[in-house]
Amino acid sequence: MNRGLCRCITAVWLAALALSSPAVANARPEAASGQASQGLMRQSAAQFWQVVTAKPEDRLALLQRYFSPGMRERNGDAGLLETFATLAEVLGSDMASSRPTEVLGGPREGELHYTLSDGRRVSLKITLAGDAAPLIEKFAVRPLPPKVTAVKPAQLPAAIDARIKAESRAGRFSGAVLVARGDELIHARAAGMADRQAGRANLIDTPFNLGSINKMFTAIAIAQLQAAGKLDWQDRVGRHLPDFPNAKIRDQVTIHQLLTHTSGVGSYWNEAHAARRHELDTQLGFLQTFVDQPLLFEPGAGLEYSNGGPVILGLIIEAISGMDYYSYIRKHIYEPAGMRWADHFRRDDRSAKFALGYMKTDAGSWQDNSQTLSLRGSAAGGGYASVRDLHAFARALKQERLLTRPQLETLWEARGQTGPIGYGYLFSVGGTPARRWVGHNGGAPGISAEFLFYPDDGLVIAVLANQDHAATAMREWLSALVEASLPARR
Structure with missing residues (x-):
């Protein structure tokens, strides 16, 4: 998993599980007599977390041992391994030794609840297949609301x-x-x-x-220009960037799609970005790292969180306003809002005291x-x-x-x-x-x-x-x- 990827407010590990099978439905508390089935559910859950918390080089062998062939065929080993890497990064090592606080359902479908050391709560739902040595056929991981006591x-x-x-x-x-x-x-x-x-x-x-x-500020800037009659949500990129170097994006992708992550444009976390990150401080520079990549899907036909899309929106803001993106955001958002300490500081600007x-x-x-950052951030x-x-x-x-x-x-x-x-x-x-x-x-x-x-x-x-x-x-x-x-x- 590329650790540079910034995701939206939906928990990153929940979003990643779009790769996995549907959640278990209709889980019910199991009867006191179901200790054997509860034990099987606990064992299978422990095997699941063993895969998640394993060293990356060991995960494939464990995936083959504990997950059903049908599960692997539906999702692909590469997709499942990326999901496990995401879970490991976000949940840390807590899950390797965590014991469930509650086990619901059984014997073949169940939901287990866990509490992490930082107070976060996690649900794991699993369905098992096979008789002699049951394998994990479906799973879903989601956050649970923290347990709090109201105060005055x-x-x-x-x-x-x-x-x-x-x-x-x-x-x-x-x-x-x-x-x-x-x-x-x-x-x-x-x-x-x-x-x-x-x-x-x-x-x-x-x-x-x-x-x-920062994506919120980019959205507000676009909405300000729309309110001023200078663009329409359904405008294609080419209306404002007629020389845009990728013809498919120029002629088919709309502002609406860029704002909703439905354009098919990917992200700039790639080898080109890694090679140039210490010099990147313009929207055009960021664009050059990904503009030649093929779209992930036809515009409007899917949804994939994108850091490339907001960069294109940043270029549209520059083209319409006649200002560079950073100056526009400073003048039209930070200053009127009274955001005194906000800016797109360069990584080497120590006077900013960030x-x-x-x-x-x-x-x-x-x-x-410091060495993982671009010289300056982008519109994304x-x-x-x-x-x-x-x-x-x-x-x-x-x-x-x-x-x-x-x-x-x-x-x-x-x-x-x-x-x-x-x-x-x-x-x-x-x-x-x-x-x-x-x-x-x-x-x-x-x-x-x-x-x-x-x-x-x-x-x-x-x-x-x-x-x-x-x-x-x-x-x-x-x-x-x-x-x-x-x-x-x-």
Whole structure:
């Protein structure tokens, strides 16, 4: 798996399981007399996690041992191995020794629940085939909501603060957290080091690499130009980029498809990007790393999360506005929103005092991620902002300083669905009708970022971390606690 790939707010390991078979249906608690079948389910689940947590070179042999021929034929060994690599990266080594807290169903279909050391909860559903030595025929892995106890609103700051301190002490969190409702700041705290070598601490004003959160800003820029009558959602790329070097993209791909990841355009995480990443600081430079690649599918015929699509949108923004992408975003989004610490900083700009990202090495030590980054991020991600900036951005959305509410609702209309999460125009959409949220996340080596905005009651949850996967568990716990403790309001 290419660890540079930033995925949308749907849990990365849930999205990856589109390769796998459907989830087990109608799982029921098994009777007390079913200890034998429960034992079989536990054994098969242990074998599943053995494959996931194995060394990459050992996974294929274990796949052949524990999974049915039908499962492998339907999904392909390569696809299954990529899924296991994704699960291993996101869940870490916890699953190698984790025991289920609950086992439902049986004897051939079951669901097992697990709790990770950082508080995340995971469900594994499996179906077995064969008699003498049952093999895994189907599986599905999904996140479960964290278990939280509601507190009184006045107790929220102390509860959040205690969680941040505990996760930081355990080495699972380095970054900054902010929770607010409208203009009211409920709690904000930073933890860990922005630069471990220099001894510089993270602050709530520290800019962190946002990863794919920047896609929201690209969507707003496109919507601003659409509102000004300078483009239409169904325009083809060639209308604004008549000299675009890939004829199929130029003549067939629409702005709508680029915004919804349905264009067939892939990503720039490839050998060309790796060879040039230390010089990449323009949208054109990023385009050159992937523009010659064939489309993944016919435009509009599929859905595949893309980092190449937003780069093309960035070029359209430049062509229409006459400004480079970074200047447009700064002038039309960051400045009017009051995002004082936000920008697409170059990787070598130490005067910006952004947090360096840290990734875990195979030896278990922390290494900064500078050498994995492009010289500058793109319209698909890699800009920087602080948690204060994201609060300012949310307030600007609520106060309609960037777009009107009807224009924003166009971006927030779910046009595709992956599990419980919808995807609009470069915004993720979730929650319930009574309490919906919009937002995005970002992730790459040393980068972990989460942003949720509840547009109907003004809640904001921003978690920015400068170490692998550190923001996800914190954001999941925060959103569960805040939703349980604060009644929804309109």
